[in-house]
Amino acid sequence: MAEVRTAHTADLDAATLAAVRALLDEVFDDLTDQDFEHALGGVHALVWEGAELVGHASVIQRRLLNGGRALRTGYVEGVGVRAERRGRGYGSAMMDALERVVRGAYELGALGATDAGAAFYAARGWRLWQGPTSALTLAGMTRTEEDDGCIHVLPVAVPLDLTSELTCDWRDGDPW
Numbered sequence: 001m002a003e004v005r006t007a008h009t010a011d012l013d014a015a016t017l018a019a020v021r022a023l024l025d026e027v028f029d030d031l032t033d034q035d036f037e038h039a040l041g042g043v044h045a046l047v048w049e050g051a052e053l054v055g056h057a058s059v060i061q062r063r064l065l066n067g068g069r070a071l072r073t074g075y076v077e078g079v080g081v082r083a084e085r086r087g088r089g090y091g092s093a094m095m096d097a098l099e100r101v102v103r104g105a106y107e108l109g110a111l112g113a114t115d116a117g118a119a120f121y122a123a124r125g126w127r128l129w130q131g132p133t134s135a136l137t138l139a140g141m142t143r144t145e146e147d148d149g150c151i152h153v154l155p156v157a158v159p160l161d162l163t164s165e166l167t168c169d170w171r172d173g174d175p176w
């Protein structure tokens, strides 16, 4: 019997955070410390089968610049379900919980999808960003061509031109 729980990072104890890291290391073979850090500081959706953590996703706040606006954005990170537990609705249940947060607290949702994950988000109504992407780096606005065609958004409160430029705020590690 699985249970989905949501909690802010502040309410996760060290053992739970370690279980999240272990799960994400198992799901993504190249997870860096910075990738993990990017998933912290917001609301987590955790799927438990008893004492075993089998799924994780989180949404954190970022500012995305578009059309002269700095949009308050719920940015989804660290979406993964343990391989042998996939296809049981856990991914959907986590995204249901996080999309509720996005719709209630942010002007839009956004995430950078892997090739394998893109269809999962598209089926849930996330839209592929078709315009150029960039990041507001310490050296100024920098194009992030390698992320073009990977960013998905969940429109909530503002009209968006999906073919225009979308710029993310600065952080260490992968910008998107």
Ligand SMILES: CC(C)(COP(=O)(O)OP(=O)(O)OC[C@H]1O[C@@H](n2cnc3c(N)ncnc32)[C@H](O)[C@@H]1OP(=O)(O)O)[C@@H](O)C(=O)NCCC(=O)NCCS
Pocket: 027, 079, 080, 081, 082, 085, 086, 087, 088, 089, 090, 091, 092, 093, 112, 113, 114, 116, 117, 118, 119, 120, 123
């Ligand atoms: C993507 C992932 C989180 C989905 O988790 P899951 O628990 O298997 O998802 P669900 O069982 O809730 O599936 C929900 C629906 O999405 C579909 N689906 C699941 N994974 C999919 C994928 N990668 N591509 C397309 N559709 C997918 C399912 O067939 C199901 O469709 P249905 O509702 O018509 O039956 C999981 O496959 C995973 O951890 N993948 C590896 C990590 C990854 O790629 N994460 C995304 C990074 S951006």
